[in-house]
Amino acid sequence: MNIHEYQAKQLLSRYGVPVPRGGVAYTAEEAQSVAADLGGHGWAVKAQILAGGRGQAGGVKLVTTVPDVRETAARMLEAKLVTPQTGRDGEQVKRVYVEEACDVARELFLAMTVDRSTARVTLMSASEGGGDIEVRAAREPEKIHKLALDPVTGLSSVQARETCEQLRVDPDQAQAVEDTMRGMYDAFIDLDASLIEVNPLVVTRGGDLLALDAKMSFDDNALFRHKEIEDLRDAEDPDRLERARHGYNYIRLDGDIGCLVNGAALAMATMDIIKLHGGAPANFLDVPPVASREQISAAFRLVLADSRTKAIVVNVVGGGITRCDVVAEGIGAAVKAVSRRVPLVVRFEGTNRDIGKKTLRDLGVVFVAADSLADAAQKVVAAARRTP
Numbered sequence: 001m002n003i004h005e006y007q008a009k010q011l012l013s014r015y016g017v018p019v020p021r022g023g024v025a026y027t028a029e030e031a032q033s034v035a036a037d038l039g040g041h042g043w044a045v046k047a048q049i050l051a052g053g054r055g056q057a058g059g060v061k062l063v064t065t066v067p068d069v070r071e072t073a074a075r076m077l078e079a080k081l082v083t084p085q086t087g088r089d090g091e092q093v094k095r096v097y098v099e100e101a102c103d104v105a106r107e108l109f110l111a112m113t114v115d116r117s118t119a120r121v122t123l124m125s126a127s128e129g130g131g132d133i134e135v136r137a138a139r140e141p142e143k144i145h146k147l148a149l150d151p152v153t154g155l156s157s158v159q160a161r162e163t164c165e166q167l168r169v170d171p172d173q174a175q176a177v178e179d180t181m182r183g184m185y186d187a188f189i190d191l192d193a194s195l196i197e198v199n200p201l202v203v204t205r206g207g208d209l210l211a212l213d214a215k216m217s218f219d220d221n222a223l224f225r226h227k228e229i230e231d232l233r234d235a236e237d238p239d240r241l242e243r244a245r246h247g248y249n250y251i252r253l254d255g256d257i258g259c260l261v262n263g264a265a266l267a268m269a270t271m272d273i274i275k276l277h278g279g280a281p282a283n284f285l286d287v288p289p290v291a292s293r294e295q296i297s298a299a300f301r302l303v304l305a306d307s308r309t310k311a312i313v314v315n316v317v318g319g320g321i322t323r324c325d326v327v328a329e330g331i332g333a334a335v336k337a338v339s340r341r342v343p344l345v346v347r348f349e350g351t352n353r354d355i356g357k358k359t360l361r362d363l364g365v366v367f368v369a370a371d372s373l374a375d376a377a378q379k380v381v382a383a384a385r386r387t388p
């Protein structure tokens with residue numbers, strides 16, 4: 001789970017990471033009053049979307065008058081922002097963050113993530129932070145310095161000193177940099193983060209250290225013990241509550257073929273084979289083996305109600321606890337509840353395969369039967385193409 005920059009800054013500042021003063025705004029008027037309240041002569045207006053690369057895409061603007069804050073915010077709030085990380089459709093900007101601007105002398109990079117091969121937190125640092133760090137890191141990986149942190153003792157003084165040297169910070173800033181790293185680490189451990197990235201961490205002309213940008217991701221499996229963070233996400237995505245209630249994995253994708261599959265591996269295989277046949281999945285949806293009729297119905301309604309869905313493929317292999325007839329009943333209930341119709345291709349295999357198909361027909365569900373994964377993919381891709 002990812003959170004917005006301003007949310008990450010709020011959390012990090014509690015751990016002693018220095019951040020500029022700022023406030024979030026949902027309207028241009030709010031942005032204007034945030035700037036007026038902050039005072040000063042310069043502000044950064046920053047689009048809050050869950051993707052980076054905003055700077056180069058026009059999502060970060062520096063302005064010097066309060067009316068300019070308002071106009072800049074108004075422009076950002078009515079547009080979608082397309083950055084290298086959003087995909088081509090971009091992301092609608094729903095709020096902006098207004099901060100006091102600062103005079104940047106140097107931009108550094110600090111990040112922590114979990115190295116899955118050693119299960120340790122890795123501290124990453126670079127003396128030249130800023131917008132295109134990903135590109136530069138790919139070109140010159142040696143410029144990103146990596147240190148594994150000990151799970152018991154955390155960041156050692158030796159490691160802190162080594163990082164400060166690598167960042168080439170002045171001796172009188174070293175303590176602030178070390179405190180920032182410790183704050184990031186404490187936040188990382190306390191909040192079960194999977195990533196904390198501060199890029200840039202700046203040294204101002206006045207010699208102060210400030211986290212000018214912050215990104216945080218959290219381990220979904222630990223969210224149950226961080227209600228406060230989970231609440232940030234629920235506010236973002238009301239559908240998620242519904243999904244969590246029904247206990248299935250649903251991820252929206254860019255395509256137009258809805259997929260309902262039992263099992264994550266089968267769902268991935270289904271997506272791959274749809275792509276192989278020239279189609280594009282609209283979602284990843286994996287219903288658990290113990291899914292009830294109601295869960296299946298809720299999942300199917302979600303896929304059907306998505307206006308981008310041009311055709312749906314159901315790929316269910318009964319076995320263990322999953323029974324095709326139960327899945328069929330769930331689909332039947334969903335079709336009854338939602339008036340929207342798109343072509344439906346069903347592949348049932350395994351337990352109660354034939355009863356499942358009969359159940360669908362008895363419930364009046366119009367569908368095309370497929371008898372293999374490839375057959376299902378071919379049929380659903382063709383159906384999606386025919387749908388206007």
Ligand code: GDP
Binds near residue numbers: 055102131
């Ligand atoms: P990102 O492009 O999504 O990572 O957004 P950032 O928050 O990192 O902002 C992009 C760039 O804008 C930073 O690397 C800075 O160079 C610049 N920037 C942001 N805020 C300020 C500010 O207050 N003063 C100055 N001078 N530059 C800023």
Ligand code: MN
Binds near residue numbers: 130
């Ligand atoms: Mn950044």
